[in-house]
Structures are given as structure tokens and as C-alpha cells.
Amino acid sequence: MTRIANARILVSGAGIAGTALAWWLAEHGADVTVAERAEEPRDGGYKVDIRGAALTVVDRMGLLDQARAVRTGVRAGSVVDATGRRVASMDADTFGGRVHDDAELLRGDLARILREATTGRVGYRFGTEIEALDPDGTVTFANGGASERFDLVVGADGLRSRTRSLAFGEGGVHDLGHYIAICSVPNHLGLDREELTYVGPGRTTLVYSTAGQSDAKAMFLFSGDAPRPQGQEAQKRFLTQAYAQEGWEVPRLLEAMGDATDFYFDTISQARLDRWSTGRVTLVGDAAYCASPASGQGTSLALVGAYVLAGELATAGLDEGPHRYEELMRPFVVANQKLGPANIKRMVLRSRGQVRMSMRMLGLLNRLPGKERMLAKVVEPIHRAATAITLPTY
Numbered sequence: 036m037t038r039i040a041n042a043r044i045l046v047s048g049a050g051i052a053g054t055a056l057a058w059w060l061a062e063h064g065a066d067v068t069v070a071e072r073a074e075e076p077r078d079g080g081y082k083v084d085i086r087g088a089a090l091t092v093v094d095r096m097g098l099l100d101q102a103r104a105v106r107t108g109v110r111a112g113s114v115v116d117a118t119g120r121r122v123a124s125m126d127a128d129t130f131g132g133r134v135h136d137d138a139e140l141l142r143g144d145l146a147r148i149l150r151e152a153t154t155g156r157v158g159y160r161f162g163t164e165i166e167a168l169d170p171d172g173t174v175t176f177a178n179g180g181a182s183e184r185f186d187l188v189v190g191a192d193g194l195r196s197r198t199r200s201l202a203f204g205e206g207g208v209h210d211l212g213h214y215i216a217i218c219s220v221p222n223h224l225g226l227d228r229e230e231l232t233y234v235g236p237g238r239t240t241l242v243y244s245t246a247g248q249s250d251a252k253a254m255f256l257f258s259g260d261a262p263r264p265q266g267q268e269a270q271k272r273f274l275t276q277a278y279a280q281e282g283w284e285v286p287r288l289l290e291a292m293g294d295a296t297d298f299y300f301d302t303i304s305q306a307r308l309d310r311w312s313t314g315r316v317t318l319v320g321d322a323a324y325c326a327s328p329a330s331g332q333g334t335s336l337a338l339v340g341a342y343v344l345a346g347e348l349a350t351a352g353l354d355e356g357p358h359r360y361e362e363l364m365r366p367f368v369v370a371n372q373k374l375g376p377a378n379i380k381r382m383v384l385r386s387r388g389q390v391r392m393s394m395r396m397l398g399l400l401n402r403l404p405g406k407e408r409m410l411a412k413v414v415e416p417i418h419r420a421a422t423a424i425t426l427p428t429y
């Protein structure tokens with residue numbers, strides 16, 4: 036018998052953290068409801084990674100083979116110049132910062148695998164969100180829903196968490212001085228499981244194709260400190276202005292972006308909070324400790340956080356569990372959040388001079404035997420951070 040057997044727990048958000056948490060809570064005997072703002076689950080999306088301790092978590096869920104079966108299959112990454120010539124190429128693991136058996140897959144595929152694994156054990160309510168939240172766990176849902184009391188409410192609703200705003204007030208989001216945008220585009224470059232990167236001053240553009248997808252994804256990373264534009268049309272205009280002078284295939288990508296229906300835009304930011312719980316409300320995943328897309332570790336933090344939170348609730352109960360979760364997770368989060376600012380500096384170069392120098396060095400490096408071994412050194416800090424926690428067995 037665990038300390039949360041039959042406890043009524045509401046999870047806000049059916050992303051990675053929310054579905055993984057729901058799985059573990061149900062495993063420990065809780066009565067779990069997940070409320071998701073989107074009308075329906077979204078498959079596909081951009082690629083994410085399962086690394087280090089998170090691989091152990093997914094393995095303990097018995098889902099690692101399923102996750103591996105939908106790997107993106109991306110085989111290589113190259114940096115290109117304005118003519119499209121591949122200045123430097125390397126295998127996809129080195130390019131994407133993966134070691135050993137780390138798995139890269141589409142975010143929507145991972146969310147689907149996690150969600151399907153909870154079938155029959157977790158109640159989902161799509162198309163709704165928390166409108167009002169009392170620290171004692173009383174929730175009013177949007178669209179005129181009635182109030183309901185839960186033994187615990189967990190915000191797993193991402194970087195812009197509404198649960199966090201309602202329970203902790205505004206704040207806690209720290210911009211790293213860059214923006215990120217991503218959308219599907221026609222694969223006019225004919226990429227076959229390959230990723231191309233074009234680097235301009237203050238702007239980096241990536242295009243990749245993954246196994247089984249006819250479209251490619253275009254991702255834009257660029258620097259700036261203006262406030263985040265509100266609304267998709269304003270965001271698309273903002274991005275187009277930032278890339279107005281850009282060469283290579285960028286004009287074509289921008290044109291395709293104009294029609295994209297899955298356009299995503301945000302600042303590259305981290306969530307940093309003094310505490311992750313208050314009253315009967317706790318946060319998990321990006322809502323509590325977003326490490327930023329630049330860290331490459333957001334998905335793994337979400338998976339590990341879900342495992343530890345559920346496990347500590349089950350063994351220490353609803354009062355002590357959230358504090359023990361935070362004690363165990365915080366050093367792991369700190370180690371992984373350090374990756375964000377360091378990586379973004381490498382990914383987005385400040386000046387034309389830096390771009391020229393970097394291209395020259397990449398060109399030289401590309402001709403060296405054993406370049407993969409040298410580049411693997413860049414991967415080492417990610418691997419160290421990804422394994423910087425000893426997972427308890429619950």
C-alpha cells in the first residue's frame with residue numbers, strides 16, 4: 036500500500052511531464068485526472084532526446100523499446116555555406132550531442148506512447164484548463180465547469196504554466212536573449228534523415244527531415260531582447276524581419292513558414308523558482324524548471340522529475356513528498372540548466388567575424404581524421420549533466 040493509494044490528483048497538461056507523471060501516479064495507486072488545454076493530442080512535432088537517467092526511467096516503465104522503435108533515424112548533420120556546400124559533416128549523434136544509446140524521437144510520438152500506456156488507468160479531459168485554483172487544491176475549470184477539490188494539483192503545463200501563475204504569481208521565467216521558432220515546411224531540399232545548419236550573425240537556421248515524415252522541419256534561432264510579440268501573425272512578421280537579409284535557402288523557408296499551421300514561437304527561456312510547491316500545488320517539468328530548448332535536456336528533466344515526484348509522494352506522502360522531490364531533483368536541474376546558456380552561445384554566433392572564423396575552423400576540422408572523437412568532447416558535458424542523479428527505486 037503506497038501513501039497515495041486512491042488520492043485524487045489532478046495533473047494540468049498532457050505533455051511529456053504530465054503523461055509520464057500520470058503513469059507513475061497510477062502505478063502507485065492514485066486516482067489521476069489529466070486536464071489538457073488543447074482540444075486533442077498532437078502527434079509529430081519537433082525532435083527531442085531521452086538521455087542518461089531518463090533512459091532508465093523509460094526503461095522502468097517498460098516503454099524503452101517502443102520509444103526506440105520511433106526514433107527519428109537522423110543519420111547526419113552538416114553545416115552549410117551560402118551556396119549550400121557542406122562545409123563540415125558529422126554523424127547525427129555527434130551533431131546532436133548524443134552518446135551511447137540516447138534516443139532522439141519526435142515530441143508528439145513520445146507523448147503518444149506515454150499517454151497510450153496510461154489507457155484505462157487515467158482520466159483525460161481535453162479542451163479544458165484550470166481557471167481558478169485555491170492552495171488547498173480546489174479547482175475551477177474553464178468553460179463554466181464546477182469546482183472540484185483534489186488532494187494534490189500538479190502543474191505540468193509547460194514554460195508558460197498557468198498553474199504556476201495562479202499558485203505562485205507571475206515571474207520565474209528568465210530569457211536567455213534569444214528566440215526560437217519551428218514549423219513544418221515542404222522538404223524541397225530533398226533531405227533524407229539529415230539536418231542542415233546555416234549560420235549567420237545573430238541568426239542560425241536549421242532544416243531537418245526525420246524517418247517516416249514527408250515534410251521537413253525548419254527551426255530558427257536568433258538573438259534579440261525585444262519583448263516576445265503576441266499572436267502568430269506578429270511573431271511571423273518579427274521573424275521575417277530578423278531574417279530579411281539572410282542568404283542560403285532562408286527566403287524559401289520563410290515563404291513556407293508563412294503557410295505553416297504548426298508554427299511555434301517563443302523566447303529561449305528558463306524557469307527558475309525558489310520552490311516548486313505551495314499548499315496542495317506542485318510543479319513538474321518545464322513549468323518548474325524549463326532548461327530551455329538549447330539545453331537539449333528538457334524532455335529528460337521532465338521524465339526524471341515525473342518519476343521522482345510520483346515516487347516521493349508514494350513513499351513520503353502528500354505533505355513531505357513534494358519537499359523530498361525538490362531536494363533530490365534540484366541539483367540535477369541546476370546541472371542541466373547550466374547547459375542552456377553555454378549551448379546557445381555555440382549555436383548562435385554574434386558577429387560576421389565569428390561566423391567567418393567558425394566556418395574556417397569547421398572546414399579544417401572536417402578534413403582531420405578522428406574528427407568525431409574530437410567533437411565528442413563537446414558532447415561530454417551534456418552526458419555528465421544527463422547522468423547527474425542517482426535514481427531511487429520506489
Ligand SMILES: Cc1cc2nc3c(=O)[nH]c(=O)nc-3n(C[C@H](O)[C@H](O)[C@H](O)COP(=O)(O)OP(=O)(O)OC[C@H]3O[C@@H](n4cnc5c(N)ncnc54)[C@H](O)[C@@H]3O)c2cc1C
Pocket residue numbers: 047048049050051052053070071072073081082083084085142163164165191192193194195196197198215216217299319320321322325326327328330331332333334335337
Ligand atoms: C522548439 C523546441 C525544441 C526543443 N528541442 C528539444 C530537444 O532537442 N531535446 C529536449 O530534450 N527537449 C527539447 N525541447 C524541450 C522539450 O520539448 C520540453 O522541455 C519538454 O517537452 C518538457 O515537457 P513538459 O511536459 O514539461 O512541457 P510541454 O511539452 O510544453 O507540455 C505542456 C503541456 O501542457 C499543455 N498546456 C499548456 N497550458 C495549459 C493549461 N493552461 N492547461 C492545461 N494544459 C496546458 C500544453 O498543451 C502541453 O500539452 C524543445 C522545445 C522546443 C519548444
